[in-house]
Structure formats: C-alpha cells, structure tokens
Amino acid sequence: MKALFAVCAVFTLAVGARAEESGPKAGETAPALKAFGVAGKVEGKEADLVADRKGEPTVYVFVRAEESGVPVGGRPVARFLKELDNKIGDTAEKAEVVAVWLGEKAFDKHKEYLPRINMSLKFAKTSLAAFDGEKGGPNNWNVNPDVHLTVVLVTKGKVAKSFAFTSVNETDVKPVLEELAKALKSK
Numbered sequence: 001m002k003a004l005f006a007v008c009a010v011f012t013l014a015v016g017a018r019a020e021e022s023g024p025k026a027g028e029t030a031p032a033l034k035a036f037g038v039a040g041k042v043e044g045k046e047a048d049l050v051a052d053r054k055g056e057p058t059v060y061v062f063v064r065a066e067e068s069g070v071p072v073g074g075r076p077v078a079r080f081l082k083e084l085d086n087k088i089g090d091t092a093e094k095a096e097v098v099a100v101w102l103g104e105k106a107f108d109k110h111k112e113y114l115p116r117i118n119m120s121l122k123f124a125k126t127s128l129a130a131f132d133g134e135k136g137g138p139n140n141w142n143v144n145p146d147v148h149l150t151v152v153l154v155t156k157g158k159v160a161k162s163f164a165f166t167s168v169n170e171t172d173v174k175p176v177l178e179e180l181a182k183a184l185k186s187k
Contacts, residue, residue, distance in 0.1 A: 020144075020147070020164045020166070021142075021144060021162075021164055022062075022142065022143055022144035022147045022150040022162060022163075022164035023062075023141065023142055023143065023144075023150045023151070023152045023159070023162025023163070023164065024140065024141060024142055024152060024159045024162060025159065025162070026159055026160060026161050026162070027158060027159065028158070028159045029157055029158060029159075030050045030060075030152070030154045030157055030158065030159055031050070031138070031139065031140035031141060032048050032050060032051065032138070032140075033048060033049040033050045033060070033098075033100070033138055033141065034046060034047070034048050034049075034138065035047070035049055035100050035129035035130060035131045035132075035138070036107070036111060036129060036130050036131075036132065037049070037127060037128075037129050038110075038111055038114035038115060038118070038128045038129060038130055039114055039115055039117075039118035039123070039127060039128040040098075040118075040123070040126065040127025040128060040129075041127050042127060042129070043127075049098050049100070049127070049129060050154070050157070053096070053098070053154075055155075055156045055157045056094045056095070056096065057091075057092045057094060057095040057096075057153075057154070057155045057180060057183075057184060058095065058096055058097070058098055058153075058154045058155075059084065059088065059095070059096075059097045059098070059151060059152070059153055059154075059176065059180065060097075060098050060099075060100065060151070060152040060153075060154060061081065061084070061097060061098070061099040061100070061149055061150070061151050061152075062099075062100050062102055062137050062141070062143045062149065062150040062151075062152075063077060063099055063100065063101050063102065063148075063149060064102055064103065064135065064145065064147065064148050064149070065101045065102065065103045065106065065110060065113075066103065066106070067103060067105070067106040067109055069101065069103075069106070069109050069110045069112065069113025069114065069117075070113070071101075071148070071149075072148045073148035073149070073165075073167065073168060076167070076168055076169040076170075077148060077149060077168060078117070078120075078121060079169055079170040080149070080165075080168045080169055080170055080172055080173060081097070081099060081121065081123075081126065082121050082123075082170070083170035083173040084097055084126070084173045084176065084177075085097055085121070085123045085124060085125050085126040086124075087173055087177055088125050088177065088180075089124075089125055090177075091177045091180050091181050091184070092180070092181075092184055095125070095180065096125045096126065096127065097123075097125060097126040097127070098126070098127050098129065099126055099127070099128050099129070100129045100130070100131050100137070101113075101114060101128070101129070101130045101131065102131050102135050102136075102137050102143065102145075103135055104134060104135040107130055107131070107132040107133075110130035111130050114128040114129075114130060137150070144164055146166070147164040147165060147166050148165055148166055148167065148168060149163075149164075149165040149168050150162065150163070150164055150165075151163040151165065151176055153176070153179055153180050153183055155180075155183050155184055160179065160180065160182075160183030161179045161183065163175075163176060163179075
C-alpha cells in the first residue's frame with residue numbers, strides 16, 4: 001500500500017511539474033514574435049517584437065486573458081506588470097517589458113482594452129501587444145495556455161529563463177529581475 005501511495009505521489013508531482021512549464025527553454029534563440037502593437041514603441045502596427053528589440057534585454061510577458069481583455073488573474077496581474085515596469089530599469093538601463101495578450105478569438109477586444117490598461121497603469125518601459133491566434137500563443141514560444149502568465153527573459157537574442165505563473169502578484173517581480181540580472185552578468 002505504501003509503495004502504491006509513493007508511486008501515485010511521484011506521478012502527481014511529475015504531472016504537476018509539467019503543467020507549470022511554459023515558454024522556450026534557456027539557451028534557445030528567441031523565436032519571431034509577430035503581434036499587433038497597441039501601446040509603446042510599435043503602437044498601431046504589426047511587428048516582430050523580438051526583431052524590434054534588436055537583442056536588448058527584454059522581459060516578454062504572455063498574458064492569458066478573457067475575451068473582454070481582462071487578464072485571467074485580474075488585478076494581481078496588473079500589479080505584477082506595474083511593479084515590473086517600475087523596477088526593470090534598475091536591472092538594466094535598456095531593458096524593457098513586452099506584454100502580449102493571448103486569447104482565442106479575442107484579438108479585436110484586446111486591441112480595444114489594452115489602451116485603457118496603458119492609460120490606467122501609465123507604463124514607462126512596457127509595450128502592450130495583442131496576438132491574433134491560438135490562446136497557446138505564437139509558434140515556437142511553447143506558451144502553456146493553462147497558466148495565467150508566461151514570463152520569458154531574453155538577452156542578446158537568447159532565452160535566459162522562462163517562468164510559468166498560475167498565480168502572480170507584485171512580489172513575483174523580484175525573482176524575475178534577479179534572474180535577468182544574473183543572465184546579464186553571465187554574458
């Protein structure tokens with residue numbers, strides 16, 4: 001009986017660990033990321049957001065959102081994004097955040113909603129974009145559609161680390177920026 005329990009516990013942990021994975025693996029080249037820029041540097045046009053950053057340190061945040069544009073996870077997601085926007089310049093002067101809203105058949109609603117988020121939160125170093133496609137995000141980004149946020153750190157065109165959050169708030173910014181600082185020092 002104890003052996004059966006141990007096998008079940010290991011299986012449950014393995015399944016849980018896989019469910020928490022999201023984003024490309026560290027060391028991979030950051031794939032193209034075509035999305036429609038709603039606020040920030042590529043506002044009003046579709047662009048490859050990775051090519052636009054030209055290798056500068058970037059935190060890509062894939063936000064799973066409802067059809068209305070409201071992030072799954074609500075206000076804590078907004079607090080995370082605002083804290084990340086406030087602190088990213090402390091880690092690297094040229095570092096920026098690119099937040100991409102994901103949601104099946106919600107592209108037009110997201111394009112309407114994102115300017116309101118930008119006006120409310122007054123981002124300084126964050127661009128907002130809407131992805132027109134599957135809720136799993138763009139090809140080769142390996143976004144898990146079951147997590148609320150996928151955060152991918154990219155420096156010099158390479159993925160440094162990916163994070164998957166099913167619950168998030170502003171306190172989660174510190175480990176993200178610590179990993180970004182570590183990646184910048186190692187390059």
